[in-house]
Amino acid sequence: DLVSVAAKGEAVVSGEAHADNVAPSLLGGFTVVTDDGVARLDAAVPVVACLPEISVSTRDARGVVPESATMDEVVTTVGNAATLTVGMTRDDPELVGRGMNDDIVTPERTKLITGYEAVREAALEAGATGVTVSGAGPGILAVCHRGDRRAIASAMVDAFDAAGVESRAYQTAISEGATLYRDDS
Known part of the structure; x- marks a missing residue:
């Protein structure tokens, strides 16, 4: 998925492929990143x-x-x-x-x-x-x-x-x- 691809790009910049920055940017809302995926909920x-x-x-x-x-x-x-x-x-x-x-x-x-x-x-x-x-x-x-x-x-x-x-x-x-x-x- 797009989050994992973007996380690989983050690895180039920061040295580690964490989705904690890219997931909220891409998905919006409130996101929780775990080893087995990303949970998202709407928040205002x-x-x-x-x-x-x-x-x-x-x-x-x-x-x-x-x-x-x-x-x-x-x-x-x-x-x-x-x-x-x-x-x-x-x-x-x-x-x-x-x-x-x-x-x-x-x-x-x-x-x-x-x-x-x-x-x-x-x-x-x-x-x-x-x-x-x-x-x-x-x-x-x-x-x-x-x-x-x-x-x-x-x-x-x-x-x-x-x-x-x-x-x-x-x-x-x-x-x-x-x-x-x-x-x-």
Whole structure:
């Protein structure tokens, strides 16, 4: 299928053929990638994506992932992932925000993003229900209620500016994925 082909292309760029980045881009919605396939569900949770003008390679971001974690960290992370999934099925920004917390990978990846903590705090103060690194970074994703997107976007850009980093913020929602257009003429 197209996801596995795209994952092979990702391997050229990042060194590993993971579908975790390409599946949501192609399929849209909320996707969960497992060894035996991709599960997708429609979701309409409002988000703000803030993209700083810094470079973090997927290879570097994967390189900081710890090789081990404590049982408590794993239990907490699995619980958060379940909360995130339930929140997505209900289009509930509060549950999604609670489920976005990760004590294993994200703390290491945030060290690669200048100003991350200030941007995270600014987004939460402006009304975000959850904030995390988007994929391998450097983008930062904030989940929120629809009416809070503008204030959150502004707060995130301002916080990056204060850290000396240019950025752009996009007010959006989880998309429908790629669309194939074909010219039959």
